[in-house]
Amino acid sequence: xxxxxxxxxxxxxxxxxxxxxxxxxxxxxxxxxxxxxxxxxxxxxxxxxxxxxxxxxxxxxxxxxxxxxxxxxxxxxxxxxxxxxxxxxxxxxxxxxxxxxxxxxxxxxxxxxxxxxxxxxxxxxxxxxxxxxxxxxxxxxxxxxxxxxxxxxxxxxxxxxxxxxxxx
Amino acid sequence: xxxxxxxxxxxxxxxxxxxxxxxxxxxxxxxxxxxxxxxxxxxxxxxxxxxxxxxxxxxxxxxxxxxxxxxxxxxxxxxxxxxxxxxxxxxxxxxxxxxxxxxxxxxxxxxxxxxxxxxxxxxxxxxxxxxxxxxxxxxxxxxxxxxxxxxxxxxxxxxxxxxxxxxxxxxxxxxxxxxxxxxxxxxxxxxxxxxxxxxxxxxxxxxxxxxxxxxxxxxxxxxxxxxxxxxxxxxxxxxxxxxxxxxxxxxxxxxxxxxxxxxxxxxxxxxxxxxxxxxxxxxxxxxxxxxxxxxxxxxxxxxxxxxxxxxxxxxxxxxxxxxxxxxxxxxxxxxxxxxxxxxxxxxxxxxxxxxxxxxxxxxxxxxxxxxxxxxxxxxxxxxxxxxxxxxxxxxxxxxxxxxxxxxxxxxxxxxxxxxxxxxxxxxxxxxxxxxxxxxxxxxxxxxxxxxxxxxxxxxxxxxxxxxxxxxxxxxxxxxxxxxxxxxxxxxxxxxxxxxxxxxxxxxxxxxxxxxxxxxxxxxxxxxxxxxxxxxxxxxxxxxxxxxxxxxxxxxx
Numbered sequence: 001x002x003x004x005x006x007x008x009x010x011x012x013x014x015x016x017x018x019x020x021x022x023x024x025x026x027x028x029x030x031x032x033x034x035x036x037x038x039x040x041x042x043x044x045x046x047x048x049x050x051x052x053x054x055x056x057x058x059x060x061x062x063x064x065x066x067x068x069x070x071x072x073x074x075x076x077x078x079x080x081x082x083x084x085x086x087x088x089x090x091x092x093x094x095x096x097x098x099x100x101x102x103x104x105x106x107x108x109x110x111x112x113x114x115x116x117x118x119x120x121x122x123x124x125x126x127x128x129x130x131x132x133x134x135x136x137x138x139x140x141x142x143x144x145x146x147x148x149x150x151x152x153x154x155x156x157x158x159x160x161x162x163x164x165x166x167x168x
Numbered sequence: 169x170x171x172x173x174x175x176x177x178x179x180x181x182x183x184x185x186x187x188x189x190x191x192x193x194x195x196x197x198x199x200x201x202x203x204x205x206x207x208x209x210x211x212x213x214x215x216x217x218x219x220x221x222x223x224x225x226x227x228x229x230x231x232x233x234x235x236x237x238x239x240x241x242x243x244x245x246x247x248x249x250x251x252x253x254x255x256x257x258x259x260x261x262x263x264x265x266x267x268x269x270x271x272x273x274x275x276x277x278x279x280x281x282x283x284x285x286x287x288x289x290x291x292x293x294x295x296x297x298x299x300x301x302x303x304x305x306x307x308x309x310x311x312x313x314x315x316x317x318x319x320x321x322x323x324x325x326x327x328x329x330x331x332x333x334x335x336x337x338x339x340x341x342x343x344x345x346x347x348x349x350x351x352x353x354x355x356x357x358x359x360x361x362x363x364x365x366x367x368x369x370x371x372x373x374x375x376x377x378x379x380x381x382x383x384x385x386x387x388x389x390x391x392x393x394x395x396x397x398x399x400x401x402x403x404x405x406x407x408x409x410x411x412x413x414x415x416x417x418x419x420x421x422x423x424x425x426x427x428x429x430x431x432x433x434x435x436x437x438x439x440x441x442x443x444x445x446x447x448x449x450x451x452x453x454x455x456x457x458x459x460x461x462x463x464x465x466x467x468x469x470x471x472x473x474x475x476x477x478x479x480x481x482x483x484x485x486x487x488x489x490x491x492x493x494x495x496x497x498x499x500x501x502x503x504x505x506x507x508x509x510x511x512x513x514x515x516x517x518x519x520x521x522x523x524x525x526x527x528x529x530x531x532x533x534x535x536x537x538x539x540x541x542x543x544x545x546x547x548x549x550x551x552x553x554x555x556x557x558x559x560x561x562x563x564x565x566x567x568x569x570x571x572x573x574x575x576x577x578x579x580x581x582x583x584x585x586x587x588x589x590x591x592x593x594x595x596x597x598x599x600x601x602x603x604x605x606x607x608x609x610x611x612x613x614x615x616x617x618x619x620x621x622x623x624x625x626x627x628x629x630x631x632x633x634x635x636x637x638x639x640x641x642x643x644x645x646x647x648x649x650x651x652x653x654x655x656x657x658x659x660x661x662x663x664x665x666x667x668x669x670x671x672x673x674x675x676x677x678x679x680x681x682x683x684x685x686x687x688x689x690x691x692x693x694x695x696x697x698x699x700x701x702x703x704x705x706x707x708x709x710x711x712x713x714x715x716x717x718x719x720x721x722x723x724x
Contacts, residue, residue, distance in 0.1 A: 038400040040351055041321070062480065063480075071571075094471070095611040099407060103444060105442050106441075107441065107506065109440045116269060119288060120299065126202070129723070133723070147686055148686055148721060151622075152622070152624040153652075165311065
């Protein structure tokens with residue numbers, strides 16, 4: 001029985017690998033319902049940027065590297081906006097810190113597009129384990145790259161990737 | 169277990185076959201595959217100086233991988249977990265490997281159905297929150313059926329039934345729940361353009377567990393209800409929730425029959441450059457688990473958020489608060505403001521200041537009558553007036569954080585924290601009154617210097633001054649980053665103020681890491697002090713250790 005189980009499991013894994021390999025290039029954003037910061041339901045299928053590339057960043061109010069990332073991008077956000085890029089920030093705070101989201105977003109004067117992933121559905125649907133976790137999405141709404149963690153200077157890497165995507 | 173594995177594999181194969189046959193020309197178009205992987209391993213070396221427990225196996229490892237497939241409206245996925253000796257500080261019942269999480273879910277005309285394992289949260293979680301936090305070894309996912317229906321825009325109805333994960337097993341109780349939420353502005357066309365945004369929610373959760381107690385007549389069904397409201401208008405936002413729970417004698421509340429209650433509320437006002445948050449809460453006998461005998465972090469059905477700031481530095485996070493489900497009252501205030509750039513105080517690049525304070529206190533408990541002591545098992549335990557404070561302070565924190573950019577390349581963050589921490593209540597110690605409170609002043613300076621070619625240097629200096637517990641600590645950290653790939657860090661925590669001169673120990677640590685897109689590798693070597701790791705007010709005790717650590721995370 002155990003052998004059969006192992007065989008089936010390996011087979012399933014193999015199929016997954018095949019599926020993963022053939023699924024490349026079709027990394028559309030998952031369709032989920034999340035919330036706006038004032039409590040309205042929002043469909044992730046509406047996240048778009050008029051055919052231009054953009055960034056989705058998962059963050060939390062208690063996560064220091066996340067704040068570093070959002071602050072660093074804020075400093076060059078004028079340049080991003082001039083090129084038509086934007087950042088969509090998805091807050092992953094739980095009930096303990098959710099009330100901090102609005103005062104922090106406004107208090108720091110960030111001008112991104114903010115949503116709240118209340119039940120963690122979007123986080124799970126995008127494979128986000130830890131924050132910050134950032135995705136770069138092309139003009140067709142396909143995820144082209146992602147990275148976890150933040151170090152000073154990475155805002156420029158993202159900017160360059162976005163510019164490259166715009167040229168493609 | 170075998171049956172579960174076979175069934176989930178069956179579903180997987182079926183889906184893949186269908187998709188294969190459907191599109192022979194273009195292999196599986198529209199199929200989305202994603203997942204992630206994390207492994208944390210440690211090689212333990214003996215160190216009697218820091219009382220690191222002896223680990224005969226030498227190596228501990230926690231690992232998991234999530235694999236998910238989505239095709240049109242169907243999503244299936246599973247998580248494989250392996251603990252080839254759980255890391256120190258994780259429950260030994262994790263020992264082993266398996267697939268404790270697998271599910272299939274599909275959506276059809278606004279109805280979403282999930283079978284298998286799932287996570288859900290109603291409102292703030294006061295009556296239901298199932299979630300996973302691998303870094304705490306916490307996963308109370310439900311295994312059963314969940315339905316979510318959106319009959320019209322603005323209304324969400326949810327219901328679920330299942331039993332809860334307990335390591336590689338299940339808890340003995342059954343959890344049933346339902347929740348309705350309405351966003352009035354989306355529901356009622358007349359309010360669509362209203363500046364007043366209002367969301368209302370109602371939830372009910374019950375659990376069933378057989379009564380086999382020889383002594384007490386225990387309720388086999390326990391119900392909890394909650395109502396919530398979120399209101400916002402322009403810069404104002406109010407969020408509040410009240411929950412009530414029927415009689416539920418348990419190991420946690422020491423077998424009292426009192427009903428439970430919880431109230432959380434927060435109000436904020438924020439405009440660009442200014443944010444103010446005020447929060448308050450009261451919790452009374454609100455522990456809710458699917459096994460009345462469960463302790464520690466096992467089988468929680470609900471979540472009672474701690475209303476204190478979540479600190480992230482080593483020394484500010486040394487004495488974290490954990491919610492007291494049997495009773496507490498708490499409040500928090502936080503002010504965030506930005507001094508504009510080019511102003512006298514703001515400097516050339518602007519300055520952000522955060523002032524935060526919070527307190528947690530006991531509730532007033534009065535004896536039921538002259539003959540019964542407070543908390544007598546088998547009785548209602550006590551009476552408690554809703555707004556009456558008890559006489560024991562559990563925790564208090566006042567902190568100020570200043571973030572400032574000095575030059576184009578140099579920025580700093582400075583924190584002062586004043587702490588009051590009741591070890592007997594929070595850690596369950598039994599110290600005499602004169603020793604139980606830790607009072608500390610903590611300073612942190614965190615500086616970052618940007619260097620050419622996306623390099624940066626970051627250093628932290630921290631100091632914790634206290635006469636109590638292990639005495640004062642000093643810490644220094646130096647980190648070199650080369651974005652986007654490399655980091656290297658050295659740190660030392662020195663317990664120089666320990667009363668016992670043999671315990672004035674240096675906890676040095678060396679870390680290096682490499683990340684490439686969504687892959688991240690890090691290696692460490694050194695001593696880890698005994699402490700408490702907390703995420704969201706839920707905590708895990710970590711013993712001291714010495715050795716090498718390896719972490720790899722990957723997402724695709």
